[in-house]
Amino acid sequence: MPETSLSALAAQLAARQISSRELAQAYLDRIAALNPAINAFITVDAEKTLLEAAAADALIAAGQAGPLTGVPIAHKDIFCTDGWLTTCGSKMLHNFVAPYDAHVIRRFKAAGMPSLGKTNMDEFAMGSSNETSYFGAVKNPWNPAYVPGGSSGGAAACVAARMAPAATGTDTGGSIRQPAALCGITGLKPTYGLVSRFGMIAFASSLDQAGPMAPSAEDCALLLNVMTGFDPNDSTSLAREKEDYTRDLDKPLAGLRVGLPREFFAEGLNSEVAAAVQAAVAELKKLGATPVDISLANSRLAIPVYYVLAPAEASSNLSRFDGVRYGYRAPEYGNLDDMYSKTRAQGFGAEVKRRILIGAYVLSHGYYDAYYLQAQKIRRLIADDFSEAFKVCDVILGPTAPGTAFKLGEKSGDPVEMYLNDLYTIPANLAGLPGMSLPCGFDAQGLPIGLQLVGNYFSEAKMLNVAHQYQRATDWHARAPEGLK
Amino acid sequence: MKWETVIGLEVHTQLATRSKIFSGSSTAFGAAPNTQASAVDIALPGVLPVLNRGAVECAIKFGLAIGATLNRVNVFDRKSYFYPDLPKGYQISQLAKPIVEGGALNIVVGDTERTIRLTRAHMEEDAGKSLHEDFHGMTGIDLNRAGTPLLEIVSEPEMRSSAEAVAYARALHTLVTWIGICDGNMQEGSFRVDANVSVRPVGQVELGTRREIKNLNSFRFLQQAIDYEVRWQIETLEDGGRIEQATVLFDPDRGETRMMRSKEEAHDYRYFPDPDLLPVKLDEDWIEAVRATLPELPVAMQARFQQDYGVSAYDAAVLTGSRALADYFETAAQACSQGKLAANWVMGELSAALNKAELDIASSPVSAAQLGTLIARIQDGTLSGKLAKQVFEGLWEGAGEVDAIIEARGLKQMSDAGELEKIVDAVLAANPKSVEEFRAGKDKAFNALVGQVMKASRGKANPAQVNELLKARLQ
Numbered sequence: 001m002p003e004t005s006l007s008a009l010a011a012q013l014a015a016r017q018i019s020s021r022e023l024a025q026a027y028l029d030r031i032a033a034l035n036p037a038i039n040a041f042i043t044v045d046a047e048k049t050l051l052e053a054a055a056a057d058a059l060i061a062a063g064q065a066g067p068l069t070g071v072p073i074a075h076k077d078i079f080c081t082d083g084w085l086t087t088c089g090s091k092m093l094h095n096f097v098a099p100y101d102a103h104v105i106r107r108f109k110a111a112g113m114p115s116l117g118k119t120n121m122d123e124f125a126m127g128s129s130n131e132t133s134y135f136g137a138v139k140n141p142w143n144p145a146y147v148p149g150g151s152s153g154g155a156a157a158c159v160a161a162r163m164a165p166a167a168t169g170t171d172t173g174g175s176i177r178q179p180a181a182l183c184g185i186t187g188l189k190p191t192y193g194l195v196s197r198f199g200m201i202a203f204a205s206s207l208d209q210a211g212p213m214a215p216s217a218e219d220c221a222l223l224l225n226v227m228t229g230f231d232p233n234d235s236t237s238l239a240r241e242k243e244d245y246t247r248d249l250d251k252p253l254a255g256l257r258v259g260l261p262r263e264f265f266a267e268g269l270n271s272e273v274a275a276a277v278q279a280a281v282a283e284l285k286k287l288g289a290t291p292v293d294i295s296l297a298n299s300r301l302a303i304p305v306y307y308v309l310a311p312a313e314a315s316s317n318l319s320r321f322d323g324v325r326y327g328y329r330a331p332e333y334g335n336l337d338d339m340y341s342k343t344r345a346q347g348f349g350a351e352v353k354r355r356i357l358i359g360a361y362v363l364s365h366g367y368y369d370a371y372y373l374q375a376q377k378i379r380r381l382i383a384d385d386f387s388e389a390f391k392v393c394d395v396i397l398g399p400t401a402p403g404t405a406f407k408l409g410e411k412s413g414d415p416v417e418m419y420l421n422d423l424y425t426i427p428a429n430l431a432g433l434p435g436m437s438l439p440c441g442f443d444a445q446g447l448p449i450g451l452q453l454v455g456n457y458f459s460e461a462k463m464l465n466v467a468h469q470y471q472r473a474t475d476w477h478a479r480a481p482e483g484l485k
Numbered sequence: 486m487k488w489e490t491v492i493g494l495e496v497h498t499q500l501a502t503r504s505k506i507f508s509g510s511s512t513a514f515g516a517a518p519n520t521q522a523s524a525v526d527i528a529l530p531g532v533l534p535v536l537n538r539g540a541v542e543c544a545i546k547f548g549l550a551i552g553a554t555l556n557r558v559n560v561f562d563r564k565s566y567f568y569p570d571l572p573k574g575y576q577i578s579q580l581a582k583p584i585v586e587g588g589a590l591n592i593v594v595g596d597t598e599r600t601i602r603l604t605r606a607h608m609e610e611d612a613g614k615s616l617h618e619d620f621h622g623m624t625g626i627d628l629n630r631a632g633t634p635l636l637e638i639v640s641e642p643e644m645r646s647s648a649e650a651v652a653y654a655r656a657l658h659t660l661v662t663w664i665g666i667c668d669g670n671m672q673e674g675s676f677r678v679d680a681n682v683s684v685r686p687v688g689q690v691e692l693g694t695r696r697e698i699k700n701l702n703s704f705r706f707l708q709q710a711i712d713y714e715v716r717w718q719i720e721t722l723e724d725g726g727r728i729e730q731a732t733v734l735f736d737p738d739r740g741e742t743r744m745m746r747s748k749e750e751a752h753d754y755r756y757f758p759d760p761d762l763l764p765v766k767l768d769e770d771w772i773e774a775v776r777a778t779l780p781e782l783p784v785a786m787q788a789r790f791q792q793d794y795g796v797s798a799y800d801a802a803v804l805t806g807s808r809a810l811a812d813y814f815e816t817a818a819q820a821c822s823q824g825k826l827a828a829n830w831v832m833g834e835l836s837a838a839l840n841k842a843e844l845d846i847a848s849s850p851v852s853a854a855q856l857g858t859l860i861a862r863i864q865d866g867t868l869s870g871k872l873a874k875q876v877f878e879g880l881w882e883g884a885g886e887v888d889a890i891i892e893a894r895g896l897k898q899m900s901d902a903g904e905l906e907k908i909v910d911a912v913l914a915a916n917p918k919s920v921e922e923f924r925a926g927k928d929k930a931f932n933a934l935v936g937q938v939m940k941a942s943r944g945k946a947n948p949a950q951v952n953e954l955l956k957a958r959l960q
Contacts, residue, residue, distance in 0.1 A: 079531075080529070080530060080531045086530070088530065093530065096530065098529075098530070098531075099524070099529070100524055100529070102531055197531075197533060198531065198532070198533050199531040199532070200531055201530040201531045202530075202531065202761075204760075205760035205761050206760035232535065233533060233535060234533050234535075235533065235534065235535055235536065235761060235762050235763055236760075236761065236763065312757060313757075313760055315755075316563050316565055316574070316575055316755070316757070319565060319567065319573060319574020319575055320528040320530070320572060320573045320574050321530075322567060322569075322574060324569045324572075324626065325527055325528070325572065325626075326529070326530075336569065340567055360755060363565075363755035363756075363757050364753050364755055365753045365755075368755075368756075368757070372757060
């Protein structure tokens, strides 16, 4: 599999050097070869993929191709996909074939991009290691003893292993950025409301946001052009003029003010990660950027706030999985209450149940004010910190995760230790800000290190500009795991 | 001990929008099960609600009609509980910030007019239906109704008898149908009443413990259920018992209320603002645009009827019992320029005939224009009241227009004085006994003579003229 960017693949397709079917088949072959070891995909359906690829070829032949027509993509199994098994990584939906397409899926179909399959994920997107999936853990392509991060672990792993040129992910507290960092790829979580959530199985509605995952920032910009846009089916979707996210990629960085939150370089950060991120700052300085010391004082409260609000919304969002209309139902039960409790006890995994319990607790009578309301107030303070910061800088830079990939099973027994992995990513979700992760080095064990950019609202083009300029000066993003070639 | 009854009502009105409150499915009643349940209504994974603007406008209309405060920013909340006909496991409703707060409604019981204040009205979605029959020990779920828009209208606990509660419910029913936000069909569940009932010793300030009677779907059941519940509560207290807060159901067959769930069994609904829906902001332009679509309201119309047509306050209240009735009256009154007569005919002859035939005003066989013409013929002397009733019968049977019926059936009042004089003379000659009695001072005898003349004229004589002639002859 050659190292090919989306724009290069699109150019080859346009020049008829390769057909979409051939390209899809090449990726399907690679999936067949590598996926048994990596477990990045829950569902692969070559027949469907090739049909879609043939349709893309027809578009190209008819001269109706768009910028990415014919380029295949893998979709996180959180997006409802008409006629495809859509499990959300859960036993609860192990048999659920979606009867409709999510808005994101519709956009990629309309762009003529065939689906390579549905990628593995933490159950209902709850997890930072992809170990909570009912369909088994995903292995990190850089070292299969290590986790790929989560919850979009399958998406990150399949891109890192070049089983797909790109993938969709979703990010509620870091679920695009953290696995992107741990797998050495680029991933972007847009401003809340930029990408429709319709058809994306809800975890925490006020935080969930879909975004692209691919080797480079340029790829992500092209994918973002496809994904974004107003959707009347999502009341939180923003009605904005269509943007071209590639428009600023080539702008020089002279005069760019990069905010370095001192809280993100403090205790808890792995020294190799700190060094790699500092090296990236130095690189950006060479490109004309100026570092600015900033403070995000309330971000230390981000994890406790997140673990009140996200479970609260999740406990409600997951109430529909009751065994009545679709999905898993316990095979044996007595009365109605028994059917509910057995179905949910058997259909949900431990982490999901933990969060439903937390959520139901913080919303219950007598606790709501102390937890939910209080958390909402702190959420506002965290967002205010960012607003202050953006008065003195154009983009915020720091580590994506406190460390590199950890071993399978290493943290799965300690939820709080696991939650700390999202220390740096959660604040952007709480504030609704765009954030992205891009590769900036490797640790001594050869595991990738990610750096995070957080921009102001709707500054995706600016972030992509910074990332692209960095990626032109470095080659971290272009590296792929050796062992898999 | 003397007891005072305290009643507050919660009324669920189904809003008359074509599509559901958060999806595009139809709200039409009576379709085959689950044929009007979309992906959103059955809560498939990933679907999202989108608010129906029409439902909000219904709520705005209601708020304006009762003089309430419209919250310029109002919020949808999730109310969580598990039930098979509640697909999402939560109902989207409004808790802390309902769209309508305050307002009042006037009711009349007997001769007394009272003002009942409202607490609030909020938008929410209806659940589906669980069908327990016909499934051999299983339960069928029909989600056609799931997501139908409701406005839950909550009164203050200000009613003091079942009669007041019924008067309030009727006034509310009139209003919501009047302003067109609800079809008012109680059999189909478009207007469902929950009654919170408590009793307390007369003079006591604190409220007694209430029990809530759920889902009353007729005014008669509302009255019966409250009467039973009040008796039961008083008996329980007088026997030394205590009232526990509870939700009860009314069994119309037995005429009793029975326990559904106690306070201990009450759900913790875990309300929180729905993150899928933005707060609903009402701006002045929108409110004014909705206000412009409101029809003249019953209270204003009552005042105008008294002013323009000279009818009594009571008649004005009866005539504005529904918009169709009020429109009918006004059309008839304008056609004949006789407001009082029109009111009498509409509330008398017409209402009696409609009641007998079990028809409502909208399907009256006699049109308002026809009734107006009929009254005009009484006024111009063509018809006596008695003849007019015969013409009305003809109209009811569909025998044609007023003048055609008069002509065809020969119902014109006698206007030839010579002819009438002959009849009078003949009657006097044939009834010497009555003449004698009258002269002896018995007034009744005069009436008997009038009757005889009317009979001889086959009802066509003008009674006033008969009186005059008879008096002249007998003096």
